[in-house]
Amino acid sequence: xxxxxxxxHEELLRRVKNELPxxxxxxxxxxxxxxxxxxxxxxxxxxxxxxxxxxxxxxELLGMTQSAISHQLRILKDANLVANRRDGKTIYxxxxxxxxxxxxxxxxxxxxxx
Amino acid sequence: xxxxxxxxHEELLRRVKNELPxxxxxxxxxxxxxxxxxxxxxxxxxxxxxxxxxxxxxxELLGMTQSAISHQLRILKDANLVANRRDGKTIYxxxxxxxxxxxxxxxxxxxxxx
DNA sequence: AAAACATATGAATAGGTATTCATATAAGGA
DNA sequence: TCCTTATATGAATACCTATTCATATGTTTT
Numbered sequence: 001x002x003x004x005x006x007x008x009h010e011e012l013l014r015r016v017k018n019e020l021p022x023x024x025x026x027x028x029x030x031x032x033x034x035x036x037x038x039x040x041x042x043x044x045x046x047x048x049x050x051x052x053x054x055x056x057x058x059x060e061l062l063g064m065t066q067s068a069i070s071h072q073l074r075i076l077k078d079a080n081l082v083a084n085r086r087d088g089k090t091i092y093x094x095x096x097x098x099x100x101x102x103x104x105x106x107x108x109x110x111x112x113x114x
Numbered sequence: 115x116x117x118x119x120x121x122x123h124e125e126l127l128r129r130v131k132n133e134l135p136x137x138x139x140x141x142x143x144x145x146x147x148x149x150x151x152x153x154x155x156x157x158x159x160x161x162x163x164x165x166x167x168x169x170x171x172x173x174e175l176l177g178m179t180q181s182a183i184s185h186q187l188r189i190l191k192d193a194n195l196v197a198n199r200r201d202g203k204t205i206y207x208x209x210x211x212x213x214x215x216x217x218x219x220x221x222x223x224x225x226x227x228x
Numbered sequence: 229a230a231a232a233c234a235t236a237t238g239a240a241t242a243g244g245t246a247t248t249c250a251t252a253t254a255a256g257g258a
Numbered sequence: 259t260c261c262t263t264a265t266a267t268g269a270a271t272a273c274c275t276a277t278t279c280a281t282a283t284g285t286t287t288t
């Protein structure tokens with residue numbers, strides 16, 4: 001294990017290592033993907049493709065409790081994937097960024113290609 | 115909570131719900147993103163952008179144990195994101211699919227746009 | 229002001245998972 | 259055949275996280 005130069009040229013290893021982004025960037029990247037790595041969050045984002053929705057509508061559409069949805073919306077909002085606006089008692093959530101849509105659709109394409 | 119029609123037209127809710135893929139598909143989608151939701155796995159995939167690498171080279175480049183890397187490689191292989199070939203005692207891993215690269219790069223773009 | 233409604237949130241719990249440790253498998257060299 | 263090297267893997271542990279439950283906050287209505 002201490003002698004990989006036998007199997008890979010040292011310069012290759014040096015180059016491969018240099019191309020690797022910093023730990024911080026790679027951690028941010030994993031964090032971003034983790035946002036989409038939960039069925040409930042993906043469902044919420046998918047629903048918001050069509051239109052803004054209030055918390056209770058999302059909960060009803062997904063057959064989940066208001067609390068569970070609120071917790072997930074908070075995570076999505078903290079990550080700036082969604083934003084909200086208040087209208088009286090009701091709070092409407094919507095996609096904050098069109099990039100969200102393209103991320104999900106790209107994942108979808110990968111699935112279709114198997 | 116039981117009366118969301120006050121806030122959203124019923125037909126809108128029906129349409130939004132109809133556009134939603136099946137639970138199975140959305141679960142697969144979340145599972146796909148989960149593969150990229152770990153720093154170690156992202157690092158491994160990134161390293162393989164440049165060239166195929168043996169297990170010990172990956173472990174050394176990332177400063178992690180061979181066992182930890184092997185476990186993660188198994189997950190990536192089971193998901194068909196990487197494949198491998200044997201050369202004597204050494205086993206070389208490589209990206210199974212160019213889609214992997216585009217998925218990660220898309221995530222990267224999202225990060226840059228903040 | 230009180231009641232009802234929509235949402236947010238903290239604490240607890242249950243389920244998932246990444247790493248470690250010990251060990252197994254498999255190939256090559258002495 | 260025995261030893262070394264490269265990799266794989268099962269079990270255990272420690273950490274993370276999604277949901278639930280109870281409750282708090284904020285708004286409207288009566």
